[in-house]
Amino acid sequence: MGTGNSFDFERNIDAALADQQLKKNLRNAMDILVEKRRAVFTDPEALEQLRAAGNAIKRRALSKLPQLLEQLEAKCRQNGIQVHWAEDTAAANRIVLEIMRANDATELVKGKSMVSEEMHLNRFLKDHGIEALESDLGEFIIQLNGETPSHIIVPAIHKNKDEVAEIFHDKLPDTPYTEDVEELTRIARQAMRKLFARVKVGLSGVNFAIAETGTLLLVENEGNGRMSTTVPDVHIAVMGLEKVLEKLSDVPPLLRLLTGSATGQIITTYVNMITSPRKEGEKDGPKEVHLVILDNGRSRMLADPEFRETLLCIRCGTCLNHCPVYVRIGGHAYGHVYPGPIGKILTPQMEGLEQAGVLATASSLCGACGDVCPVKIPIPALIRRLRSESYDAKGDGTVSGHGYKKNLTETLVWKGWELVNVHPALNRLSTKMAGAMGKRLPKVGPLKQWTRARSAPKFAGKSLHDHELEKGGRDD
Amino acid sequence: MARIPEKPTTVYMFGTCLVDMAFPRAGIAAHRLLEREGLTVLFPQAQSCCGQPAFNSGFIKEARAVARKQIEVFPGPLPIVVPSGSCAGMMKHHYPEMFADTAEYPKARQFADRVFELSEFLVRVLDVRLDDVGPPETVTWHTSCHALREMGVIEESKSLIRQLEHVNLVELEREEECCGFGGTFSVKQPAISTAMVKDKIDDIARTGAATVLSGDCGCLMNITGALEYHRVPVEGKHLAEFLWERTNGNRKQL
Numbered sequence: 001m002g003t004g005n006s007f008d009f010e011r012n013i014d015a016a017l018a019d020q021q022l023k024k025n026l027r028n029a030m031d032i033l034v035e036k037r038r039a040v041f042t043d044p045e046a047l048e049q050l051r052a053a054g055n056a057i058k059r060r061a062l063s064k065l066p067q068l069l070e071q072l073e074a075k076c077r078q079n080g081i082q083v084h085w086a087e088d089t090a091a092a093n094r095i096v097l098e099i100m101r102a103n104d105a106t107e108l109v110k111g112k113s114m115v116s117e118e119m120h121l122n123r124f125l126k127d128h129g130i131e132a133l134e135s136d137l138g139e140f141i142i143q144l145n146g147e148t149p150s151h152i153i154v155p156a157i158h159k160n161k162d163e164v165a166e167i168f169h170d171k172l173p174d175t176p177y178t179e180d181v182e183e184l185t186r187i188a189r190q191a192m193r194k195l196f197a198r199v200k201v202g203l204s205g206v207n208f209a210i211a212e213t214g215t216l217l218l219v220e221n222e223g224n225g226r227m228s229t230t231v232p233d234v235h236i237a238v239m240g241l242e243k244v245l246e247k248l249s250d251v252p253p254l255l256r257l258l259t260g261s262a263t264g265q266i267i268t269t270y271v272n273m274i275t276s277p278r279k280e281g282e283k284d285g286p287k288e289v290h291l292v293i294l295d296n297g298r299s300r301m302l303a304d305p306e307f308r309e310t311l312l313c314i315r316c317g318t319c320l321n322h323c324p325v326y327v328r329i330g331g332h333a334y335g336h337v338y339p340g341p342i343g344k345i346l347t348p349q350m351e352g353l354e355q356a357g358v359l360a361t362a363s364s365l366c367g368a369c370g371d372v373c374p375v376k377i378p379i380p381a382l383i384r385r386l387r388s389e390s391y392d393a394k395g396d397g398t399v400s401g402h403g404y405k406k407n408l409t410e411t412l413v414w415k416g417w418e419l420v421n422v423h424p425a426l427n428r429l430s431t432k433m434a435g436a437m438g439k440r441l442p443k444v445g446p447l448k449q450w451t452r453a454r455s456a457p458k459f460a461g462k463s464l465h466d467h468e469l470e471k472g473g474r475d476d
Numbered sequence: 477m478a479r480i481p482e483k484p485t486t487v488y489m490f491g492t493c494l495v496d497m498a499f500p501r502a503g504i505a506a507h508r509l510l511e512r513e514g515l516t517v518l519f520p521q522a523q524s525c526c527g528q529p530a531f532n533s534g535f536i537k538e539a540r541a542v543a544r545k546q547i548e549v550f551p552g553p554l555p556i557v558v559p560s561g562s563c564a565g566m567m568k569h570h571y572p573e574m575f576a577d578t579a580e581y582p583k584a585r586q587f588a589d590r591v592f593e594l595s596e597f598l599v600r601v602l603d604v605r606l607d608d609v610g611p612p613e614t615v616t617w618h619t620s621c622h623a624l625r626e627m628g629v630i631e632e633s634k635s636l637i638r639q640l641e642h643v644n645l646v647e648l649e650r651e652e653e654c655c656g657f658g659g660t661f662s663v664k665q666p667a668i669s670t671a672m673v674k675d676k677i678d679d680i681a682r683t684g685a686a687t688v689l690s691g692d693c694g695c696l697m698n699i700t701g702a703l704e705y706h707r708v709p710v711e712g713k714h715l716a717e718f719l720w721e722r723t724n725g726n727r728k729q730l
Binding site: 447 | 673
């Protein structure tokens, strides 16, 4: 998924829309997540203040990102954490592989990490004879079923309880069928415990990396994050370079925004703050901690004053939960690692417009995403900007593949539209023609698409302009 | 907004291209509603479209040319009243954005500050009192995304409906969810768009209302198109037209 020419958005959309079970699962799950968020942010004014604070903290961090990353590296090294830089996902994968080989490890236990998904790490390691084992419950479920996450926070959100019961019964040896949630959880926990007892290297993501102290902060609810980062001898943390914050005091507002927006929690069950490997005299903790800092197009986003705002994202996933498109087509239809509104702006910038520019068309620009974003990313404005880059009239786009959609027909259509709307005489003429010929228009092109499940628009015989003129009212 | 007199004697009306072509009755009704409050309504004949179709499709240069034309057509200090939350949002919020860092910015800003969505103007500026003379009726209300999120005028629109003594307003279950119009989205992603509007008309049908009202003709065109296609016997109507009919005595006369 997400590579080469295998991505057929239209086919994915049609398949998702035809899946009634998926429709029901997504709607139920999104309703719950939306409601939980609403219940935790009850005071609109306080929420606005918090969002403004979150936005300001992330903006400040981005404004001195290179300096903060250097500081983070220095602090981490001082704390005994080994820091690695990866310009792209291939480099990040190689770094992980080298660490695995240096430790003679053939298995990797993973906490949840979207950056590792971005790297397609599991597949890469498999190709090199190493098995990556997911320990987050949702990730565990979809890995058993050979799937990828359909949501950045709740990866198996597209599955309901009965489907999970089927998967456990089919894929886990000697597992009797049960729909009992307690029992299903117990089954997963048992499988997980065995992993943690055995596997020598653990991998996790990072929610915030604090430059001031060299601390890696990780939130989670299942304890698998703490297990993955403390039980194995080696802990590898992977992060996108935008995750760095300046100070420890920057954390509380962002943490509140993250957990409240993501799962409607005031705080998660576990908040892990990792500042060093096991020190002398300590009884637990990994002997080695590695931090892999990934760029993969992020520096290019940073260089553009508008697109830079993409990097404000703290990956809470609430834009997915509130999106009328996501709730209907689900995460897999987007064909790439990051689905939903944030995916629509992130993926084309990472993969290029030729590969993923079409994602920007899948928005009615209703604005729900921008409204709920905890760090106030202007997602609709960035979707518009990507659309503009797709045609790139002036040839000055900054996203790879800019201008890929430029074509004479659309250029002429919009030029014609401009003329009609700038010259009153042409405007009168075209309105009259629409009124006179509206009913006889052939159902081709846009009208064909419109009338797939809607009757054709009806144009009035007499326009508002005509009515106003007739009334003889003053017009200036 | 600060420079606008509390209750002006003259206003501009920007009719919007969709009202002009497909829903002129909504425009006429808006005009009447304003006039009834003692205002002189100016309708510059050289007005056309707010520019949003091109703006949202990625054709910024073309959108800017059309925006420039509207700014030129509505000079002077008068408020500009718009019977659409979406077009008003475009002119109020995106015009200044489109001309940011250019010499035209002050003009765009000055223009934007004078833009009002119709129900916002009727309630906040004119403080209208409606005298309902129509028969008892149940209606439902569709919230347009831009009226809600860009203009923040939904409470004003609904408060006007609630002023009507014999009208029972039944709200939609998912009132704040997009109907799937989205301008060119409706034809660029027709499968998603029609799935969205199908859910919307199902929601509308469940209210049992015979009429769905909205302040935006883009949404109305989408919703009524789907209602008709699926043979759901609910009529779609612009809020202005409905308010005028309910309060005018003669329902047919505009």
